Amino acid sequence: MNPTWSRFNITSIVLGFAFLYLPIVLLVVFSFNESKLVTVWGGFSTKWYVSLFHNQGLMDATWVTARVAVISATVATLLGTLAALTLTRYTRFKGRTLFSGMVFAPLVMPEVITGLSLLLLFVAVGLDRGFVTVTLAHITLTMCFVAVVVQSRLITFDRSLEEAAMDLGAPPVKTFFQITLPVIMPAIVSGWMLAFTLSLDDLVIASFTSGPGATTLPMKIYSQVRLGVTPEINAACTILIAVVAVGVIIASLANKRREVQRQRDEQAAQRG
């Protein structure tokens, strides 16, 4: 029996999505506002985008953030994938409970605690605060998110594929690179993207662990927001949203195409 989609269901979805999207839409709309007042419409203009590109401080911060995000997402994806493999493949080893605790706890840990504790670690080992410390902090936070994303793919993975490869004489490491890795690749890619956006986004941990010369974009935006809402910040936010939205859409389209291709291959295999 197919469940019915009642009017109540449709209304709650429409209202829910309106609630989720309206603030973002308004933010984008007002970034094109001629008037300096963010909440009064004064005509269409792109002047805030132009002034944005002349704001050297903001551009520097963007560059720092992009570098931190790319490096930390890449390392975090490597570590997170290893952590996911450990969680799903090695069910029995000493300290496994501690390990899974250390993977899951950072997901919900208040950022002020993570930020403060990492800062105190960096001070204790005598590492100067700056680009390196922010990157290390972001790797630690985001690798856990990558681990969860990859792990959920590994759980549903059909292990008979690996066993077949090994029966045919492929050594485990080769099996991993030729069979397992291609299958979990979509999860690894979305893990990387999640890590990238989380790093791009983070204010609290970056504020604790960053030092002079390594101001990230969220830190810059935050310090300007505290002084008041300006259309220039709206413009910066709109660009950030656009970058992420384009990335997510491209990734999901690629994913869909791969999925269609896979289904076609499976059908062909069944016919053949």
Next chain:
Amino acid sequence: MSNAAVTAATSSRATAADKSALARLGEAFVGRLVILIPYLWLVFFFLVPFVIVFKISLSQTAIAIPPYTPVLGFGDGLAGFFAQLNELSIDNYTWLTQDALYVNAYVTSVIVAAISTVLTLLVGYPIAYGMARAPAMLRPTLLMLVILPFWTSFLIRVYAWIGILKPEGLLNQLLLATGVVSQPLIILNTYTAIFIGIVYSYLPFMVLPLYSSLEKMDYSLIEAAKDLGCPPTSAFWKITFPLSLPGVIAGCLLVFIPAVGEFVIPDLLGGSQTLMIGKTLWNEFFANRDWPVSSAVAVILLLLLIVPIMLFQRAQARAQEQDK
């Protein structure tokens, strides 16, 4: 196929026997590395820092770089270690428990987070329920639409609400224009604004686990209840809600735990009139530069959250078992 069978199959090939022994050794080494690398990373960057926070929370503020008196180092040998042991103090903790400001901040944070969690559940449940009942063709798109805001910056989404909630903001313009209110509502810089901010920012965290447990539900159960004369409301409370309980628990923990220590939302939407512990810790650290006290604040916050965090981890482990 079991591991033993695989091993037997490999070793039966006599010519490859030596190589396979070596390969097995290599395999064991690789397996060890797979575990060790992320393990050591997390121990060093997640566990050790907490020990340091605890250590520094027992020290005293000092005008120095870093701004606290050194505690428990082995730099001066064992005698120095014991000498320093005497200097440890729980002053910071006694101070925290005696100062009404901190006690208030903790209590308020827990209450605000609890109320926000219930509100998020109330808003999120109908959305997740509607999604789970949507035609199967539409579901991936709906799911994507819930996840998408999560990919856009948290800071930006909170910032967007300032322009809406301000006294001369968009919400008040709308309400005044339609004649719903005659005076602009004061929402920004109140707890109401914090509630709105938390519900808005954490909604996807609530909807996703709810949806995944509602989607798995067998709707023939509801049909059966209906056939036996059970009214829809009581069918919901007797069947649907209990079956979605794992999702409810996971969603509530995902919202509640980070919300207690939330900084950005109370700071940007709550203003100076509201009191929450994440903001207190931030100010203690950045404005007062009192590292030992902010460490003590963090330790107590962590102790408050340790039970919900363990519940969360157990719920995760159980969900993982079920997926297998």
